[in-house]
Amino acid sequence: MKLHSSKLYALRSTLYAQNGSILISLLITAAIFSIVIYSLLAVIATQFDFTFRQVAGDQAYHIAEAGINYYRWHLFQAPTDFSDGTGGPGPYEHEYRDPQGAPIGNFSLEITPPGEGSTIVTIKSTGRTLRYPTIQRSITVRLGQTSYASFAFLSNASLWLGSGMTVNGRAHTNTGIRQDGVNTSLITSAQETYVCGKETGCSPPEDKPGVWGTGVDQSLWKFPVTLIDFNAISYDFGKLKSEAQANGVYYGPSGYYGYNLIFKDNGTVDIYQVISAKREHGWAVNDGCANRRQTIQNQTLLATYSLSDAPVIFLEDFTWISGTVNGRTTVVAAKFPIQTAKTDVWITDNLKYLAKDGNHALGLIANNDIYFVRDVPDDFEVDAALLAQQGAVIRHGYLSYCGDHPSAVRNSLSIYGSLISYEKSYWNFGTEPISGFRTRTITFDPNIAINPPPYYPSFGTYDLISWTEL
Known part of the structure; x- marks a missing residue:
């Protein structure tokens, strides 16, 4: 009996030991399974969170983009409002809603208005969702209004682009264009037809299409197109004078014959008072053969200015100009009252940029005419945005019966920039x-x-200059 009991006890012990081993194995297996499951769940949760955050980042970008689009629309409605209609400083916060009208995020706008004399505005829009407000995306854009200098040649009067002339850029007139030269961009007229007179080679006058002539690429001729409002180009010379007095350079009537500006490649400009100037005969459409004061004989240096301190130079007298422009500025020649006191500019020599890389720009505005003197270089270059507000850009005729001279015919004229005139601009006489x-x-x-x-x-609406995601 005792032996039998011992065997039973041993058997029970063995079974208990085996059951304990199985239980431990099950526990270990369950633990491993739990760890794997929890790890998988953690990975899945992390992946979901990453996906949601990625989606939130994309949504934040689109919300920021909506902020940019909103303010472009706002500027279309109110071109001079850079405070989001508040009159106060930013940032300016806006709620963003989904198509069903439920709020899902917001954007904030930081607006840097244009500097003095510029139209470029900088807008930074930062977007975020309500669910992940710490995930933000920002976009910065620069916008600017198109300038009238976007035309190579712009005139309110008729134009004759003769043989030997090349226009690289858009040319437009509100009247008609005779195009016998070469154009590499659009040639446009606001007229379906116009009366061609002697000014564009028709004698007697006759009706002609808005653009006509012997030019080759007529696929670039477009007419009629929308008229350019030259009244909108009319400058507020009074405001410009005030800007020059406050932020630039201003000189009133000289007391003599005007001023001479010589730009230097070191980024400065010398301003002289013209004491005496010699007259030369030359022929013009408006007044025929006349003795015109154009060659400087005596002058006195008034001052030298850095262009960085002279974004606008306003001169209330006749002005001569030449040199190498290193910087950005606009020169204005105008007397008051503007409508009756005609003020002209004479370009006496090459007027060039230090480099044609966008870092140098010259606006040259006369409230009447801009003239090229008789004795310009044989290869004459003008780098500037020329604007003859009430007149034209002209080189007078030095003809056998009016100022005949060996310098009458020059080899080449190169204008880099733009030419804008109210009246017909011209510089050639005879074929x-x-x-x-x-x-x-x-x-x-x-x-x-x-x-x-x-x-x-x-003019016009604000166009995109640059788009940067931060």
């Missing part, structure tokens, strides 16, 4: 020519279309 330039080239400066010289006139 050869007998006075003028054998070849003429006007090339649009793409750098000044949106970023023109300081205080240069602009």
